[in-house]
Amino acid sequence: VTDAGVDLEPAPVRHSARWVAIGVLVIAAGxxxxxxxxxxxxxxxxxxxxxxxxxxxxxxxxxxxxxxSLPRAPGRFVVVSxxxxxxxQCQSEGPELVKFxxxxxxxxxxxxxxxVFSDSAGDARASxxxxxxxxxxxxxxxGTIALDYGVRQLPSTFVIAPDGRVVASIVSPVTAAGLDQxxxxxxxxxx
Amino acid sequence: MKGRRFPLWTxxxxxxxxxxxxxxxxxxxxPPTAAQRAVAIESALRCPSCEDLSVAExxxxxxxxxxxTVAQLIAEGRTDQQIESYxxxxxxxxxxxxxxxSGWSLLVWLxxxxxxxxxxxxxxxxxxxxxxVTDTDPTGPGGPRLAPPVxxxxxxxxxxxxxxxxxxxxxxxxxxxxxxxxxxxxMVRLAxxxxxxxxxxxxxxGQGGLPRTGVVVAVVPSAASRTMxxxxxxx
Numbered sequence: 001v002t003d004a005g006v007d008l009e010p011a012p013v014r015h016s017a018r019w020v021a022i023g024v025l026v027i028a029a030g031x032x033x034x035x036x037x038x039x040x041x042x043x044x045x046x047x048x049x050x051x052x053x054x055x056x057x058x059x060x061x062x063x064x065x066x067x068x069s070l071p072r073a074p075g076r077f078v079v080v081s082x083x084x085x086x087x088x089q090c091q092s093e094g095p096e097l098v099k100f101x102x103x104x105x106x107x108x109x110x111x112x113x114x115x116v117f118s119d120s121a122g123d124a125r126a127s128x129x130x131x132x133x134x135x136x137x138x139x140x141x142x143g144t145i146a147l148d149y150g151v152r153q154l155p156s157t158f159v160i161a162p163d164g165r166v167v168a169s170i171v172s173p174v175t176a177a178g179l180d181q182x183x184x185x186x187x188x189x190x191x
Numbered sequence: 192m193k194g195r196r197f198p199l200w201t202x203x204x205x206x207x208x209x210x211x212x213x214x215x216x217x218x219x220x221x222p223p224t225a226a227q228r229a230v231a232i233e234s235a236l237r238c239p240s241c242e243d244l245s246v247a248e249x250x251x252x253x254x255x256x257x258x259x260t261v262a263q264l265i266a267e268g269r270t271d272q273q274i275e276s277y278x279x280x281x282x283x284x285x286x287x288x289x290x291x292x293s294g295w296s297l298l299v300w301l302x303x304x305x306x307x308x309x310x311x312x313x314x315x316x317x318x319x320x321x322x323x324v325t326d327t328d329p330t331g332p333g334g335p336r337l338a339p340p341v342x343x344x345x346x347x348x349x350x351x352x353x354x355x356x357x358x359x360x361x362x363x364x365x366x367x368x369x370x371x372x373x374x375x376x377x378m379v380r381l382a383x384x385x386x387x388x389x390x391x392x393x394x395x396x397g398q399g400g401l402p403r404t405g406v407v408v409a410v411v412p413s414a415a416s417r418t419m420x421x422x423x424x425x426x
Contacts, residue, residue: 034298047283049282050281056281117252143253143259144260147256147257147260149281150239150283151239151253152253
């Protein structure tokens, strides 16, 4: 419709939809930025709450039937390995743990300790015998040691310093070389 | 009609608030038993070795251990908060199913709230706008200030309606009485829009736009002007 031959100006366009779209895009971009910059969920060395604190007490019955109690200040590094016979990755890291124990046996600066996690004593014993494990293995029948260390998955390994503090927590298969690096780092930091 | 609508909504709101308060159990004076506390705590904790299962739901050994620990801590007289702190101390804050209301996790709580408020605001805006359009008498004093596009759309509709009435009358589909009644109705509405357009035009004066009232004058026959004059005198 025109007014006496004069063209009317176009009706003004509302931009609310555009602003809503821009707002949604900004929020989506912000969320993507936040999620992209967060550390991945499955990192090898995790920040378990126990790391940096004095190690929770470890005591109980071993697979051999004897009693074991970890001293509050062990005087050497103690590598605590939570494992189960049904855990394939635990079986794959087993030889590395044996190697680590063998390498540090003479120097006596570090030792191994295993804790059964959600497994029967019989199966765990057979698994350890197959690997040739000679260090103590606790049954942890009530799961209280695992709870005190916040164990969620296997394999889980903790490194306790000679003064009794937990210096590392690893939730993937470890190697003897990897453990040596952790020990060297902890020694350098507290030299 | 308006007078009856408001108390109905108010009554609905009161009933809703009362039901929510009663349902939340805040008025209950009975303290929970140890078993009820244990279930409540376990339901709020994530099974340490599971994916998105609560300790109460899981049969994993870690969940069994946590359940035993919760029962033991309750028996020792610890509060719910102390028990949660005990487990967070060992497993970290992720052991709690509800994310913490701090840091980036705060977004999880705030975003739905902000989204809900935005949705409510949008809904309120739509209701207010619709009510303004439907409930206001266009011929009454101080009619609504409609946006130019809405005004144009209504004007176009009325002009089309007049043309349809003319066509139907000429085709013999409308009686003289009906035709005059329809025409009078549309003319009155068109005249009212013309007055409102003057108001809207004043708003956009300075933007170089043509006064929209000119459209009405151009397309409406002289009867419209007479109707408009009569209506203006009536004010």
